[in-house]
Amino acid sequence: MEGRTDRLEMASSTHPRWLLALLVVVIAVRSTSQANPSCHPAKEGMLNIHLVCHTHDDVGWLKTVDQYYYGSRTGTQNAGVQYILDSVVDALQKDPARKFIYVESAFFFRWWDQQTQPTKDIVKRLVASGQLEFIGGGWCMNDEGTTHYNAIIDQMTLGLIKLNETFGEAARPTVAWQIDPFGHSREQASIFAQMGFDGLFFGRLDHDDKNTRWANRTMEMVWQASQDLGDAAWLFTGVLPNTYSPPKGFCFDILCSDDPIMDDPRLHDYNVDERVDSFLKAAEEESQGYASQHIIMTMGEDFLYQNANAWYKNLDKLIRYVNKRQESGSKVNVMYSTPSCYLSALHDSNLTWPTKADDFFPYASGNHSYWTGYFTSRPTLKGYVRQTNGILQSIITGFHFLSLTLAYPSLLLQAVKQVVSLLGMGRTSNLEAMVQAMGVLQHHDAVSGTEKQHVADDYSERLAGGTTAAMGLMGEALRLSGG
Amino acid sequence: MGVMGEAHRWVMGGYQVVMGEAISKLQPPEAVVMSKGKDEATPVLCPLLNISSCPITESAPSFITTVYNPVARPVTHYVRLPVSEDAAFKRALLLLTIEGWEIAFQWVPSYAGIPGNEVADSAARMVLTDVNTTPFPLPLSAAKCLISRVCRSTWNNMLGDTLRITSMGQYRSDSSPQPWIRKKSRVLDVTLTRLRLGHTTLTLTCIASVCPLTPTAFVLQSQLLALNVTTFDLPTLLAAAGVPPSRQHAVIRLTCAFLRKTGNAVKTQLVPIPKPVLATPGRKSSATFELVFPAADIPPLGLLRFYIQRTHNRRFLRQQMSKVQSRQLGGETPIILATENLTLVVDPHTGLLKMVGAVHPGAINMIPVSQNFFVYAGMSGNNSKEDFRASGAYIFRPNGSEAAKVSDKVEVVTIEGPLVYEVQQQWGPWVSQVLRAYMGRTNLEMEWLVGPIPVEDGVGREVVSRVDWADLTTGNTFYTDSNGREMLKRVKDYRPTWNLKNQEPVAGNYYPVNSRLILDNGTLFKAAILTDRSQGGSSLQPGQMELMVHRRLLHDDAFGVGEALNETQFGEGLVARGKHFLLHSTFADRNCDFGCLHRSLGEELLLPPLYLFEETTASVHAWKESAVNKWSGLGRSLPNNVHLLTLEPWGDNRLLLRLEHMYATGESQPHSNPATVSLKGLLADWEIVDVEEMILSANLKKKDENRLNWKVKESGKPVSQSKPHSRSDNSVHQEDPSTKEDPLSITLSAMEIRTFILTVKKSSTRF
Numbered sequence A: 001m002e003g004r005t006d007r008l009e010m011a012s013s014t015h016p017r018w019l020l021a022l023l024v025v026v027i028a029v030r031s032t033s034q035a036n037p038s039c040h041p042a043k044e045g046m047l048n049i050h051l052v053c054h055t056h057d058d059v060g061w062l063k064t065v066d067q068y069y070y071g072s073r074t075g076t077q078n079a080g081v082q083y084i085l086d087s088v089v090d091a092l093q094k095d096p097a098r099k100f101i102y103v104e105s106a107f108f109f110r111w112w113d114q115q116t117q118p119t120k121d122i123v124k125r126l127v128a129s130g131q132l133e134f135i136g137g138g139w140c141m142n143d144e145g146t147t148h149y150n151a152i153i154d155q156m157t158l159g160l161i162k163l164n165e166t167f168g169e170a171a172r173p174t175v176a177w178q179i180d181p182f183g184h185s186r187e188q189a190s191i192f193a194q195m196g197f198d199g200l201f202f203g204r205l206d207h208d209d210k211n212t213r214w215a216n217r218t219m220e221m222v223w224q225a226s227q228d229l230g231d232a233a234w235l236f237t238g239v240l241p242n243t244y245s246p247p248k249g250f251c252f253d254i255l256c257s258d259d260p261i262m263d264d265p266r267l268h269d270y271n272v273d274e275r276v277d278s279f280l281k282a283a284e285e286e287s288q289g290y291a292s293q294h295i296i297m298t299m300g301e302d303f304l305y306q307n308a309n310a311w312y313k314n315l316d317k318l319i320r321y322v323n324k325r326q327e328s329g330s331k332v333n334v335m336y337s338t339p340s341c342y343l344s345a346l347h348d349s350n351l352t353w354p355t356k357a358d359d360f361f362p363y364a365s366g367n368h369s370y371w372t373g374y375f376t377s378r379p380t381l382k383g384y385v386r387q388t389n390g391i392l393q394s395i396i397t398g399f400h401f402l403s404l405t406l407a408y409p410s411l412l413l414q415a416v417k418q419v420v421s422l423l424g425m426g427r428t429s430n431l432e433a434m435v436q437a438m439g440v441l442q443h444h445d446a447v448s449g450t451e452k453q454h455v456a457d458d459y460s461e462r463l464a465g466g467t468t469a470a471m472g473l474m475g476e477a478l479r480l481s482g483g
Numbered sequence B: 001m002g003v004m005g006e007a008h009r010w011v012m013g014g015y016q017v018v019m020g021e022a023i024s025k026l027q028p029p030e031a032v033v034m035s036k037g038k039d040e041a042t043p044v045l046c047p048l049l050n051i052s053s054c055p056i057t058e059s060a061p062s063f064i065t066t067v068y069n070p071v072a073r074p075v076t077h078y079v080r081l082p083v084s085e086d087a088a089f090k091r092a093l094l095l096l097t098i099e100g101w102e103i104a105f106q107w108v109p110s111y112a113g114i115p116g117n118e119v120a121d122s123a124a125r126m127v128l129t130d131v132n133t134t135p136f137p138l139p140l141s142a143a144k145c146l147i148s149r150v151c152r153s154t155w156n157n158m159l160g161d162t163l164r165i166t167s168m169g170q171y172r173s174d175s176s177p178q179p180w181i182r183k184k185s186r187v188l189d190v191t192l193t194r195l196r197l198g199h200t201t202l203t204l205t206c207i208a209s210v211c212p213l214t215p216t217a218f219v220l221q222s223q224l225l226a227l228n229v230t231t232f233d234l235p236t237l238l239a240a241a242g243v244p245p246s247r248q249h250a251v252i253r254l255t256c257a258f259l260r261k262t263g264n265a266v267k268t269q270l271v272p273i274p275k276p277v278l279a280t281p282g283r284k285s286s287a288t289f290e291l292v293f294p295a296a297d298i299p300p301l302g303l304l305r306f307y308i309q310r311t312h313n314r315r316f317l318r319q320q321m322s323k324v325q326s327r328q329l330g331g332e333t334p335i336i337l338a339t340e341n342l343t344l345v346v347d348p349h350t351g352l353l354k355m356v357g358a359v360h361p362g363a364i365n366m367i368p369v370s371q372n373f374f375v376y377a378g379m380s381g382n383n384s385k386e387d388f389r390a391s392g393a394y395i396f397r398p399n400g401s402e403a404a405k406v407s408d409k410v411e412v413v414t415i416e417g418p419l420v421y422e423v424q425q426q427w428g429p430w431v432s433q434v435l436r437a438y439m440g441r442t443n444l445e446m447e448w449l450v451g452p453i454p455v456e457d458g459v460g461r462e463v464v465s466r467v468d469w470a471d472l473t474t475g476n477t478f479y480t481d482s483n484g485r486e487m488l489k490r491v492k493d494y495r496p497t498w499n500l501k502n503q504e505p506v507a508g509n510y511y512p513v514n515s516r517l518i519l520d521n522g523t524l525f526k527a528a529i530l531t532d533r534s535q536g537g538s539s540l541q542p543g544q545m546e547l548m549v550h551r552r553l554l555h556d557d558a559f560g561v562g563e564a565l566n567e568t569q570f571g572e573g574l575v576a577r578g579k580h581f582l583l584h585s586t587f588a589d590r591n592c593d594f595g596c597l598h599r600s601l602g603e604e605l606l607l608p609p610l611y612l613f614e615e616t617t618a619s620v621h622a623w624k625e626s627a628v629n630k631w632s633g634l635g636r637s638l639p640n641n642v643h644l645l646t647l648e649p650w651g652d653n654r655l656l657l658r659l660e661h662m663y664a665t666g667e668s669q670p671h672s673n674p675a676t677v678s679l680k681g682l683l684a685d686w687e688i689v690d691v692e693e694m695i696l697s698a699n700l701k702k703k704d705e706n707r708l709n710w711k712v713k714e715s716g717k718p719v720s721q722s723k724p725h726s727r728s729d730n731s732v733h734q735e736d737p738s739t740k741e742d743p744l745s746i747t748l749s750a751m752e753i754r755t756f757i758l759t760v761k762k763s764s765t766r767f
């Protein structure tokens, strides 16, 4: 959203491009490169620009999660996730060079469940080929200021396990993507590290912190995210250059107003030269803040890509014309990429990175704009979320697990079958509504209290509905088990 | 103490007193499912307990409360149930706790081979193992008196039924060595049970015809006579029951152990609900009192069930009712409420908290502390530039003036009773609070009720609770949790990695408080405040704790949401109720230091017991016969420093298990030390046949983890490189045979979480 995207004041840097460290601690380097073969190769000696096509899909904010999914209430916000995924899947099939990332599993599985088998097969191929990559992969992109680690672990696990079951281990997300939460907690980084993530990218940090990092080229670092866990909790962490927006002038979405690339010289308004110049300038500016010969550009925004073709048509051209300049000496190489391709390129750069041991709170987007109100906003919703977490843990250990136990000793086979089918011996299968509701509530516009009132009401209803459904099962379990 | 030791040993010897009757009667199972599935109510939650509202507890003549403990250690918890004034005054409530009943009335003379009984045994064993350590609060005679009072109202009803059953039942078995083999008849067993209880209408002397014959005593006598038992003294009865002389002594001693447990279990207290709670908008409840009782030692991952019934017993009401005093402010004598563990002093002029204290051997240590509610006026503005930024859903921006006290003086009502002391404080129409000190608990509970926040004057308001520790000089440093786990150091007006020029002296020092804020000046003098939800908080002055509890604002802050944060409900501003818990290092003792106090309380707040309610028309007797009233999913508790983070069914015969060491290094002695958990026998009914360690998200085997490694610059301080915690390098473990772990023995170091997928099968011993 326009209001929420703080454009960076580009600070000019006097620091050398390549910082050499005096003292270096070398950690054993992974012996074999795990670079995803689907990543487009970088060009040595050039500034490599990684275009990351993405959409930021809030699991509820101005509209409810389901309104966002279907795209209803366009008057409030023109946003429909089902169209985004339909459209991206079409666009990716047209050119194997194109890439896209998807982040919020709550939306992805709403869509997946409605697809035909042929479409599912296509998606599986796109995932296998690396064209479509899951990044983050939790049920939502959870808030970090008002969430409890118990709920963070649950919501991440919910999304990641579903992805695993659907696409196999090869599709396991390895990059965390917290592009919108309003400040970043150390525990979140520790949890990501323990979940096997190789790196984390985010968008929001204190404006002065950002300026300082930009000037010192310390936008990317290794977060030592635990006092006790050692390097098991180290996480490579990158601050994105432009929150999560494209460079100014390069938003090619149908909802944006930037000019497309008009490349037929016979037609009016031909603008390729201007567009390429302008892009190279943006790239040069961005490279000032970063230490390696790779930079990332986030080509997306909130709920964009409902018409993915508009993006890819223009980005195809942008890549073609920018790289064409290399023939006349340009040292800039641009390509479709993903956060994991970018991270892997940073890793291959073999640089030495600064460290970070505290956290990124509080977040101030200006001298008088401290995002510290949301720590308390909607106190009853926050209380309800925490209370429901406790109930959910009780239901899982107590009545899902324990009632199976209770049922076994005294009941004959027939009754055991009844209990098992009632409760499901599968993973929380019959608690899904409650587990998913809790997953949704961890979103950075849910438990944070920063959604519209009607959305907050919808969230409360989800918690109540999920709890009621789970309680029904629990009561049955208690009865069947002799309670 | 010798008797208790005997009792303990005796219990451990294997003869258990449990809910065996109930379980054995579950057969045949189909019949149970059929007959129980139809007419019984399904247990339900009462989601509005936080405003003392629950239809079942308010109106049902008798109901069952199931209390489930999701923590992997036994937990003692004070249950609070809303009850209506009508019931409270006219009929008085009688609480029969499961422990009272179980121990007073139930026994299984033999249990071998009866499915379920052995399970129940282990649950009971867990309860009884602390017999040695729990100080007995009452003289034996007083306990007997209490028990008999509880029993009398229902005993006679039950007795008739009981005596009609003369057979041994189908579950007779006598293969195990026991002090008391049930042999002759149910009549004798009943007689002995009643003797052990000290039942007043059927004591030894009564049976021996000293007291006037009651009808039931007469029936019993005649039945005993039919069995040729003519001398009604205890040795004779025991002998007739088949208890060999060598074991009679143990049976008699057991009586003492039983009385102790039972005497503990029946304590209850009726506490009036504070007026502001009764007036909460939207509250539709007839309840004006809360019935408080302890659910003692709820088994780990287990449940206790309580049968609660109203009675006509006025004497009971008198005993249960709290002493309620409306305090006039202005006197010189401070208001002092003291439990064994905690002393609470309220200023007689203001009605505000003045001191807390703890009793130590030889001294009471009193700590000055004050607490009050303050209000920030939210900045209004059109957000057209940074200076005009409004306080809103995202942004906290006070309008620049100091926070104002809600009031200098509060109205105070004090509550005293056997289980809890309360100070009910009222600041005015929209802020109130209850301070609570429960017997045996070492924290001060502060339940706040805030709203509707007035905004009629066009000013948005943000309400904070401030606690000031006069003697705790902490400078500008305080600590807040990171998502409820590790603690982070915060320094006012300072950031570790860049030069802060803070232009928002309050908002710029606010940090997320998801579970606790701690003051610690490096001495033994520390304080913590714990929350029941996420809040913003800070320490703006040395020794001060500030938490924002509620906010109501009239302007959008222009970060996209497009609405002012002006929550309303029932046509008024939203009312919120929540809890803070105050801890001080002086509350610590030898067993639990300050770190232990806040970590163990934090775990209990995260996973509070779950209450379920169901109305019942069954008699206590029938209920006991049919219900599983005490259970545990674990074969034993986890060590005190290990948190069971996850135990979840995970597909075919698999369970997901996460164990967490919940202490940081240096936080508590000895809890910060590594912990070892043996998984063998941990699950009461499941045998673990395979263990696979996973990464935290359970989507990759730990041994397949291969994260990218990064070279880092060493900063000023040493880089943490404590490899022992890192399990990413598997080769190290495999090459060194001395570190080869028993797969069922799990060691956790400080703050470590380990995740496992267990393949399990039912323990064969139970079948």
Ligand SMILES: [Zn+2]
Pocket (backbone or CB within 6 Å): A056, A057, A058, A180, A181, A444, A445
């Ligand atoms: Zn967002």
